[in-house]
Amino acid sequence: MSEPWEDDEPEGPVRKFMYVNRRAPYGTIYALESLEVVLIAAAFEQDVTLVFMDDGVYQIKKDQNTDAIGVKNFSPTYRALEGYDVEKLYVEKESLESRGLTTDDLVVPVQVVDKDQLAELMEEQEVILSF
Amino acid sequence: MPMLHTVNKSPFERRTLDTALRHAVKGAAILLIEDGVYAAFDGTVVAEKVKAALADHKIYVLGPDVTARGMSEHHVIDGLEVVDYGGFVDLVTEHDKVQSWL
Numbered sequence: 554m555s556e557p558w559e560d561d562e563p564e565g566p567v568r569k570f571m572y573v574n575r576r577a578p579y580g581t582i583y584a585l586e587s588l589e590v591v592l593i594a595a596a597f598e599q600d601v602t603l604v605f606m607d608d609g610v611y612q613i614k615k616d617q618n619t620d621a622i623g624v625k626n627f628s629p630t631y632r633a634l635e636g637y638d639v640e641k642l643y644v645e646k647e648s649l650e651s652r653g654l655t656t657d658d659l660v661v662p663v664q665v666v667d668k669d670q671l672a673e674l675m676e677e678q679e680v681i682l683s684f
Numbered sequence: 685m686p687m688l689h690t691v692n693k694s695p696f697e698r699r700t701l702d703t704a705l706r707h708a709v710k711g712a713a714i715l716l717i718e719d720g721v722y723a724a725f726d727g728t729v730v731a732e733k734v735k736a737a738l739a740d741h742k743i744y745v746l747g748p749d750v751t752a753r754g755m756s757e758h759h760v761i762d763g764l765e766v767v768d769y770g771g772f773v774d775l776v777t778e779h780d781k782v783q784s785w786l
Contacts, residue, residue: 576697577722578753579719580692580693580694580718581719607696608696608697608722611722614753614754616754616756617752617754618751618752618754619751619752621747621748621752622749622752626752651696652722652729653728658754
């Protein structure tokens with residue numbers, strides 16, 4: 554006897570959700586809140602795309618160690634997204650470059666897109682949530 | 685001793701660092717904390733501006749906020765000094781007053 558939430562088929566329609574992350578990880582709560590909401594959408598088996606642009610690229614910087622500031626380091630969670638079938642991760646090229654970063658600096662594999670490609674991706678979405 | 689100016693906002697998102705530098709007299713110290721530490725790293729589009737400011741100011745950056753953000757001392761622009769929390773306290777006591785740019 555399976556519970557409704559254990560059905561193989563999702564109950565409602567699957568929509569294309571894009572989460573646009575533009576804030577650095579610890580100075581404000583935006584990055585962590587976004588991650589929470591992404592996990593909720595993933596639990597409802599929605600079609601999730603994540604974008605990291607502007608200071609949002611810093612959310613997935615490698616080697617974060619928050620021991621000395623007394624705040625939880627949530628960067629390992631981005632590596633767990635794959636397990637929730639959240640695999641469409643995009644980083645804006647211009648944002649990386651202006652911060653002197655490359656994909657080698659990031660904790661997860663991402664697709665690097667330029668601003669024009671990103672604009673097209675945004676047009677394809679049904680829902681866009683900005684953090 | 686001139687003032688200590690602290691900056692806690694990312695230079696890519698806000699103009700707080702520019703404002704602090706514009707209002708800091710020669711010899712005043714700048715301390716980058718929280719998201720302000722993103723101004724301290726070499727290879728970014730704001731690095732040259734920070735290097736230029738070293739001519740008139742001693743610039744410090746808070747180490748715990750650097751490591752939290754996945755950066756290390758070797759990313760920090762030459763000429764900036766990394767301080768710990770004790771160093772932060774020393775800077776506050778050494779200067780006449782503190783201007784916290786928010």
